[in-house]
Amino acid sequence: MAAIVARALVKHFSQEIKAVDGIDLDIPEGQVFGFLGQNGSGKTTTVRMLTTLLKPTSGSAEVGGVDVLAHPERIRRSVGVAMQEVGLDEVQTGRELLTLQARLFDVPGPVARTRAGNLLDVVGLAGDADRPLKGYSGGMKRRLDLACALIHEPRIVFLDEPTTGLDPITREAMWRYVEDLNKGGVTFFLTTQYLEEADRLCDDIAIMDRGQIVAKGSPEALKSSIGTDAITLGLGSAEDAGLAEPLLRRFEGVDSLQVQGAQVILYLKNGAAAVAPLVLALAEANVKVEDLRLRQATLDDVFLRATGHHLETGDQGQGRL
Amino acid sequence: MRFLRDTILLMNRALREAIRQPANEIGNAFIPLFFYAVTVGAVGDVAREAFGVSDYKGFQLPVAILQGAAGVAGGAGLAMTLDIQSGYFEKLLLTSTPRLAIVGGRMLADGVKSVILCTLIVAMALAFGSGFETGPVGMVALVLSGGVFALCYSGIGVAIALKTGSPQAAQAGFLLFFPLLFLAPTFAPLDVFATWLEVIARANPVTYILEGMRALVTGGWQWGSLLKGSAAILGMGVVTWTMTAMALRGRAAGG
Numbered sequence: 289m290a291a292i293v294a295r296a297l298v299k300h301f302s303q304e305i306k307a308v309d310g311i312d313l314d315i316p317e318g319q320v321f322g323f324l325g326q327n328g329s330g331k332t333t334t335v336r337m338l339t340t341l342l343k344p345t346s347g348s349a350e351v352g353g354v355d356v357l358a359h360p361e362r363i364r365r366s367v368g369v370a371m372q373e374v375g376l377d378e379v380q381t382g383r384e385l386l387t388l389q390a391r392l393f394d395v396p397g398p399v400a401r402t403r404a405g406n407l408l409d410v411v412g413l414a415g416d417a418d419r420p421l422k423g424y425s426g427g428m429k430r431r432l433d434l435a436c437a438l439i440h441e442p443r444i445v446f447l448d449e450p451t452t453g454l455d456p457i458t459r460e461a462m463w464r465y466v467e468d469l470n471k472g473g474v475t476f477f478l479t480t481q482y483l484e485e486a487d488r489l490c491d492d493i494a495i496m497d498r499g500q501i502v503a504k505g506s507p508e509a510l511k512s513s514i515g516t517d518a519i520t521l522g523l524g525s526a527e528d529a530g531l532a533e534p535l536l537r538r539f540e541g542v543d544s545l546q547v548q549g550a551q552v553i554l555y556l557k558n559g560a561a562a563v564a565p566l567v568l569a570l571a572e573a574n575v576k577v578e579d580l581r582l583r584q585a586t587l588d589d590v591f592l593r594a595t596g597h598h599l600e601t602g603d604q605g606q607g608r609l
Numbered sequence: 610m611r612f613l614r615d616t617i618l619l620m621n622r623a624l625r626e627a628i629r630q631p632a633n634e635i636g637n638a639f640i641p642l643f644f645y646a647v648t649v650g651a652v653g654d655v656a657r658e659a660f661g662v663s664d665y666k667g668f669q670l671p672v673a674i675l676q677g678a679a680g681v682a683g684g685a686g687l688a689m690t691l692d693i694q695s696g697y698f699e700k701l702l703l704t705s706t707p708r709l710a711i712v713g714g715r716m717l718a719d720g721v722k723s724v725i726l727c728t729l730i731v732a733m734a735l736a737f738g739s740g741f742e743t744g745p746v747g748m749v750a751l752v753l754s755g756g757v758f759a760l761c762y763s764g765i766g767v768a769i770a771l772k773t774g775s776p777q778a779a780q781a782g783f784l785l786f787f788p789l790l791f792l793a794p795t796f797a798p799l800d801v802f803a804t805w806l807e808v809i810a811r812a813n814p815v816t817y818i819l820e821g822m823r824a825l826v827t828g829g830w831q832w833g834s835l836l837k838g839s840a841a842i843l844g845m846g847v848v849t850w851t852m853t854a855m856a857l858r859g860r861a862a863g864g
């Protein structure tokens with residue numbers, strides 16, 4: 289059965305702000321699905337619609353086989369959600385907050401307390417469980433927020449940028465929780481601005497750009513769709529790049545190509561074999577090559593081709609090549 | 610059943626918060642106690658000659674009760690705006706709890722805090738030498754009606770909080786009460802009022818609440834006044850709870 293289905297899902301906040309502009313989703317049960325996109329591309333808006341916090345302008349969606357508009361209360365019972373901004377009550381202790389959260393999902397008191405204790409252990413907060421949240425660090429709050437999303441043992445979990453702003457160790461730990469739960473059959477819908485995260489965790493990803501899905505598939509399929517290797521050429525100027533483009537486009541073995549200023553990226557199946565003929569051909573055409581690098585195609589290349597720009601992330605500037 | 614249980618769970622959370630951040634509650638308690646002492650001290654001795662009130666300490670007790678209850682009742686709305694801003698409100702919306710319990714818990718906490726404060730106020734008035742015509746049963750009735758009044762009055766702040774999400778707006782809602790409190794027989798009985806003020810006061814539900822409470826303290830079991838007072842409180846409750854329920858539906862609907 290499909291865990292999450294969306295058909296022509298739309299959210300327009302106004303004439304100009306078309307936050308989500310007609311997306312289709314088919315996410316099978318047991319999958320880790322990655323929703324990639326830069327700031328403002330519509331990730332959070334999609335999550336809010338799928339979790340019943342926001343009514344779609346049009347279109348439909350089902351989560352766990354339940355229509356989001358017809359039975360929102362049934363969806364709330366069966367999904368766990370950790371929003372992008374942790375929403376916690378700083379006056380309570382971790383244990384109080386988590387136990388209350390469980391009780392509000394109708395988990396009986398003794399079970400709620402046991403489960404809260406176990407989960408605090410899992411997210412590494414056992415030692416701080418009885419301190420008010422005021423004294424928690426950002427990473428600790430994130431982990432508690434994740435625990436809140438899991439306390440009622442949901443089968444479908446939405447995580448909106450769960451690792452943004454976390455240090456590498458905490459991020460790694462977060463990835464492991466997701467992987468472990470996923471092994472137990474939990475479906476994840478995960479938004480992220482980190483390509484590495486999508487590559488590592490996700491069975492399938494969708495790339496969002498300005499409210500639309502511009503590419504969809506498994507990370508491997510997406511990478512091989514643009515060629516398995518990438519050659520980055522640094523040319524003298526944007527003008528040179530423009531001049532060289534037609535020649536490069538016709539070049540034997542090139543699947544596709546991307547021009548970025550003075551830089552041209554070629555995607556091809558066998559990069560190593562192409563380097564020598566490529567240099568010769570450019571020399572013949574009098575195009576000066578200042579830099580040449582051969583590497584494997586990454587999700588960033590997929591992103592670049594799908595959207596025309598690199599994935600810019602809030603806290604690390606330009607996405608890496 | 611579930612509604613009641615979750616309301617109480619959320620009320621407990623709100624009360625824990627009050628205990629851990631007592632500054633607000635201390636302020637809420639100080640104001641009515643202070644005004645009571647000052648008003649009684651200033652006017653108490655001349656009240657009999659000026660407007661024929663012999664037990665002015667008892668006469669002022671319901672004013673302190675209303676003032677205290679209304680002050681406490683600003684808490685739910687303000688706290689609700691903070692929950693909205695922190696995102697915790699949204700987390701509560703995402704649980705399977707009945708949504709009315711989310712606001713009900715906060716409002717009920719105001720009711721409980723108000724009962725505690727009103728008990729303090731009654732104790733202080735008695736210590737000052739106020740009489741109490743209806744005795745212990747009347748005292749319990751007065752304290753409970755202070756709690757119910759807070760439960761009703763807090764709906765105003767909560768409705769504004771849900772509508773606007775703004776702490777400033779929610780606090781402004783509380784200030785709404787002050788003109789109402791003074792357009793009533795607060796310092797003197799109605800029959801010494803100028804006609805225009807009396808007309809306004811007679812249209813003000815606070816007048817009937819005040820007179821009902823006053824009957825308990827200085828009048829005795831005057832069922833007419835008590836009924837009118839109860840009806841005024843409940844009438845106010847129906848209005849504020851409806852406002853709250855509508856505002857909640859608006860916020861939870863997710864435009």
Ligand SMILES: Nc1ncnc2c1ncn2[C@@H]1O[C@H](COP(=O)(O)OP(=O)(O)OP(=O)(O)O)[C@@H](O)[C@H]1O
Pocket residue numbers: 301305306307325326327328329330331332333334372481
């Ligand atoms: N409540 C709202 N009212 C008006 N516009 C909104 C609202 N929420 C989101 N938007 C707009 O919708 C667009 C998509 O926002 P959204 O939060 O879904 O993006 P996002 O992909 O989650 O971005 P980020 O990576 O920064 O979290 C943005 O242009 C945003 O300004």
Ligand SMILES: [Mg+2]
Pocket residue numbers: 331332333372448
């Ligand atoms: Mg977002």
